[in-house]
Amino acid sequence: MIELITATQLDYFDNIYIEGRGIDVQRNDYIIAETKRGKELLRVIKGNYTISEDDIVEPDGHMIKSADDEELMKYHQNQQEADHALHFCEKAVREEKLDMVMVNAQYTLDRKKLIFKFTADERVDFRSLVRVLATEFKTRIELRQVGVRDEAKYLGGIGPCGRAHCCSTFLGDFVPVSIQMAKNQDLSLSPTKISGACGRLMCCLNYEDDYYEEARGRMPDVGDSIKTPNGRGTVIGMNILDLVVKVKYKDDYIEDLHCDELEVSGGVK
Structure with a gap:
């Protein structure tokens, strides 16, 4: 199986076999393939590799040959x-x-x-x-x-991170992105901050969402009353990446504690 990209659209292709061996292709090679759109010249973004039966996807076409200078x-x-x-x-x-x-x-x-x-x-x-x-x-x-996400994918551009759009470089199918992902990461909910060039939520919100969701399950919420080694206090802030919460006590003393040191009122979260 090889992965190829044409007009910023990611496809998967069977590699043909000649005398029992597939054609050796490397990243950024150009090949000719028969696709559902017709015969196309495509750029390889991942060369030959073997996949398990559980990961097999229906190929989008079949590789015919490596492209020569005339075809380019x-x-x-x-x-x-x-x-x-x-x-x-x-x-x-x-x-x-x-x-x-x-x-x-x-x-x-x-x-x-x-x-x-x-x-x-x-x-x-x-x-x-x-x-x-x-x-x-x-x-x-x-x-x-x-759709508008596909339009941004085809046109390309530079994202707020300073790199080319993910959809124009390596993303295949779009994955669902929700506003809850931005909330999980404590990001600004301003549309200008979390929207991509397409005007929809940025695809990268999905990349670390599993970690943030798991981390939030271990941490108290802002406003919770918690038990600490120094007594009871109220959560006024948190650092999800380091699993650290900012706790304020009755005497207005504030300290940072790791979530493993805390106990939420009414039981551990």
Whole structure:
């Protein structure tokens, strides 16, 4: 099994076998594969590896061969022509008065299909647009509606961490992200602080959520009355990463204690 990425979309592929051996591919190699979209040139992000039966996923296609210089040149030429096709499509959308925003366009390597991706608030009847595009480009046209998270994934960009968007580099399928994850990590709930370029909650909120949820299960909440080695106090703050809580006593003395030293009123949490 090999993992490949095209247009920032992560797919899994079978490696074909020649005389009992698979083709050796490494990270950042380019290969030709038969996909559900057609014949495509793809970049490898993880080379050959063996997986257990429990982890087997349905492959998205089959690797055919390693890409040569001629195929790489053809791919870049296709991309340039796809960019021109995108500009033509944007003009056609305005003329057809369709409520849709074009994201990108891509030819399959064999040019048997031209795929346009777009966003829209509602379903769009684009049959007339397909006819215009098919007449202009003389090939099979596919219009695919994507969500705002997919749009950010295709367009790419830099996140608040200073690195390229996770969705544009290594993430495959999007995972559900909830506001509770931000609460578990004591993050600001301001939308500008916890939203990504797509306007939705940042995917990275999910990365450490299991740890934070487990840690919160061991720690008291702010406002709890707890028993400490120095007497009873009230929790006024916490450091979840270090499992440390800030405790205030009746005489206004404040100290930091590890959660293992504490006992919540009414029993250990």
